[in-house]
Amino acid sequence: MSAPTDRLRPYRSVLYLPASRERALEKAAGLAADAIIFDLEDAVAVEEKARARELLRRTLAERGYGARARIVRVNGLDTDWGEADLAAFRDADVEAILVPKVSAPEDLDAVARLVPRIPLWAMMETARGILAAAAIAAHPRLAGMVMGTNDLAREIGGRFRPDRLPMQAALGLCLLAARAHGRVIVDGVYNAFRDAEGLRAECEQGRDMGFDGKTLIHPDQIATANAVFAPSAAEIDLARRQIDAFEAARREGQGVAVVDGRIVENLHVEIARQTLARAEAIARMAQ
Known part of the structure; x- marks a missing residue:
């Protein structure tokens, strides 16, 4: 059975949060x-792994996060902490388990056996994983993919460029x-979190390519990602006018407007309806 994928649910802004920081876990409910x-x-030091796992398990059981999707990135099964992470969250009330460094569908098989109910997301951050992207995306338990551009850049030896030319093949x-x-897919992080102009440019590039949203490393980046990955007022207006014009043309026996x-x-018209549905879903998030 395929994992459920809600393509209308907004994933404009996807914020990484270290599970070891209790204060950050509290503040996240208001972001x-x-x-x-x-x-x-990656965000938790080796000596903090066990404490962070218990803190997060307790926090998710006790605290609500509203309409925000809750995703837990576990340690890999090739580490000392992976199996314990999966055991702790196999029945948690979360939207997904995010599996790091997925290089083949078999990596998801191993996690799926230990977490039978929760949908899986895959970090796409290795050269092998990029080359196997189609097979990974076809996995029946997969619901989403996250671009791990930092790890990927390190592996391929690519340099940072504003146009992200070294990343284009992998992103595409x-x-x-x-x-x-039919999977959700979100773009990689923008590291210079104080560079608002650079962040907006990279968000716009990702949106133009077709990504659902962007992973973020700082709360100050949320507003920009939310704005860029949402339909603009002009796009909503055009969508409504296209639908109205097409329906009027059909009533007159014409196939185009x-x-x-x-x-x-x-x-x-199909694209226009998707635009309006996305705008409505985003509006519901704010309620």
Whole structure:
């Protein structure tokens, strides 16, 4: 049975949060992020792993996070902490377990056996994983993919560029794989969290490519990601006018309409309806 994937649920802003920081876990309940990745892996020091696991288990059981999607990034099964992480959260009330460094579908098989109920997400951060993106996306338990651009850049030896040219092949392959199988996919982090202009540019690039949202490392990045990955007022207005014009044309026995000098066919109306549905889903998040 395939993992459920709610493509209308917003994932504009997906904030990484160290599971070892109790104060941060408390504050997260008031942040405007669409989703939170409670991180037991890279953000937690070795000596803090066990304490962070217990703190997060207790916090998720006792504290509500509203409409925000709760995702737990566990340590890999090739570490000393992976199995204990999965045992602690196998029945947790969360949207997904995020599996690090997924390089093949078999990596998801191993986790799925230990976590039989919760959907899985995959960190796409290795060269092998990128080359196997289509097979990973096809896994029946997978619901989402996260680009791990920092680890991937290190592995391939790529340099940082504002246009992310070294990342384009990996981003494109994973995006195509996710869309082919109806999975959520979110872009990698922007490390210079005080560079608002650079963040916006990278968010816009990711949005133009087709990503659902962006992973973030600081709460100050949330507003930018939410704005960029939401339909704009102009896009919502155009979508409504396209639907109205097409429906009027159909009533007159015509198969196409014209809006702002451009042809509107069934395909454009479908996109317009998706735009309005996405805007409505985002509005519900704010209620």
